[in-house]
Amino acid sequence: MLSKRIIPCLDVRDGRLTKGVKFAGNADIGDPVEAARRYYAEGADEIVFYDITASHEKRGIFLEVVEKVASSIAIPFSVGGGVSGVREMRAVLNAGAEKVSVNSAAVRDPRIIAEGALAFGSQAVVLGMDVQAVPPDDSVPSGYEIVIEGGRRRTGLDALAWAREAVALGAGEICVNSIDADGTKEGYELTLTRLVAEAVPVPVIASGGAGSPRHMLEALTRGRASAALIASIVHYGEYSIPQLKAWLREHGCKVRL
Amino acid sequence: MLAILDYEAGNQTSVRRALDFMGIPSRVTADPQVIARALGLIFPGVGAAGQAMRHLRLTGLDRLIADWVRQGRPLLGICVGCQILLEHSEENDTETLGIIPGRTRRFSPDLLDEDERKISIPHMGWNSLRRLRPSPLFAGIAPEAEFYFVHSYYVEPAPEYILATTLYGLEFCSVLGRDGLWAAQFHMEKSGPAGLAMLRNFYDYCLGAADAE
Numbered sequence: 001m002l003s004k005r006i007i008p009c010l011d012v013r014d015g016r017l018t019k020g021v022k023f024a025g026n027a028d029i030g031d032p033v034e035a036a037r038r039y040y041a042e043g044a045d046e047i048v049f050y051d052i053t054a055s056h057e058k059r060g061i062f063l064e065v066v067e068k069v070a071s072s073i074a075i076p077f078s079v080g081g082g083v084s085g086v087r088e089m090r091a092v093l094n095a096g097a098e099k100v101s102v103n104s105a106a107v108r109d110p111r112i113i114a115e116g117a118l119a120f121g122s123q124a125v126v127l128g129m130d131v132q133a134v135p136p137d138d139s140v141p142s143g144y145e146i147v148i149e150g151g152r153r154r155t156g157l158d159a160l161a162w163a164r165e166a167v168a169l170g171a172g173e174i175c176v177n178s179i180d181a182d183g184t185k186e187g188y189e190l191t192l193t194r195l196v197a198e199a200v201p202v203p204v205i206a207s208g209g210a211g212s213p214r215h216m217l218e219a220l221t222r223g224r225a226s227a228a229l230i231a232s233i234v235h236y237g238e239y240s241i242p243q244l245k246a247w248l249r250e251h252g253c254k255v256r257l
Numbered sequence: 258m259l260a261i262l263d264y265e266a267g268n269q270t271s272v273r274r275a276l277d278f279m280g281i282p283s284r285v286t287a288d289p290q291v292i293a294r295a296l297g298l299i300f301p302g303v304g305a306a307g308q309a310m311r312h313l314r315l316t317g318l319d320r321l322i323a324d325w326v327r328q329g330r331p332l333l334g335i336c337v338g339c340q341i342l343l344e345h346s347e348e349n350d351t352e353t354l355g356i357i358p359g360r361t362r363r364f365s366p367d368l369l370d371e372d373e374r375k376i377s378i379p380h381m382g383w384n385s386l387r388r389l390r391p392s393p394l395f396a397g398i399a400p401e402a403e404f405y406f407v408h409s410y411y412v413e414p415a416p417e418y419i420l421a422t423t424l425y426g427l428e429f430c431s432v433l434g435r436d437g438l439w440a441a442q443f444h445m446e447k448s449g450p451a452g453l454a455m456l457r458n459f460y461d462y463c464l465g466a467a468d469a470e
Contacts, residue, residue, distance in 0.1 A: 002370075002383070070274055074452060076405060201366075201378070226382065257401075
């Protein structure tokens, strides 16, 4: 029986973590490679890196980070941010990532999903979607709209329709990030997570809003997610991954210990 | 040194990185002379069986693998490298190497999980093993250890080759083989400490086999 996955997410700018990561009894770590090593040792099932480097020239620094991570951990990891074509996908996969995540670029040109799936297989292509709750209308019947550019721009796309289209094009997994819940630490958007998970046959990763292990349990049961993305709940030393996993297992959720 | 067969099928570098991580010497190569000097051969694979077989036939590596096994030298197949050791794969209806009796089949989308919901395909994520036979590959690894799977096809070898099974919609063979000839469906190079231990167990077996000669 498949285990639910716990996935810490690290934001990287110019080769450094944007906010430090603090492990129990230790000072902040700003080095993404060291943080990846620590989460690997703690039992993370996968790790996600987002490159939020603004300038194109500094892309090389990020690829060096990806290569170092690949040589430091023996679990899958995915990379997102700034990926707008098959060339960038190939660069991060060659650097040692298992999966590459596309978001805004796929909304602008959905062909990137099909081209990536054809070149590297569906298992390597993750669709990241940022979603905002809106009053339902003809173009967004579910009441969940896709937004891009970090939530600054609405697209008029319905989240469920977009999820189905992306899977038909070849996306192997979908990471559903609720803009409304993101950063609140009040829990994942369960209705949205469940709607997407029931609309597509591929695994769904819940993202945005984790503040406690109970929130993760809810996303993995009622939300029907296959995996829970976590950030501040572990980055600031509030919980460790073994603590979260032990709690989840005690509450009937199958996780890898 | 372990040779990692280079046949343009994906995960050679991640296998090499995992071996580097443990300080086990390895080479990613398709050169028969380099392979001849190796203590053991790792046969990785990502991608489609049809394409992999075409490349192996075109380069003569299919015969190299068959000869290697005939000489009783240690081989470890991973993922697609496990599947194409069998006789036939439903993926692209491909005749495969035929080193192990049996077939590779596609997960039916009608299979149900433990909640009676249709399974997602591919089977992707961490899953455990039920060991049916002892193997040196399992040495020192906890019985409940989990491994990282990504696949849409599964192997159905002759029963005497099944070393361990895994549950996903059905109970399928996840580790197969006999002494010195092994293969696993999961990616041991991506399966954390348990997966690394399995790679090390293979290397230790290869060292022992070399000493015995």
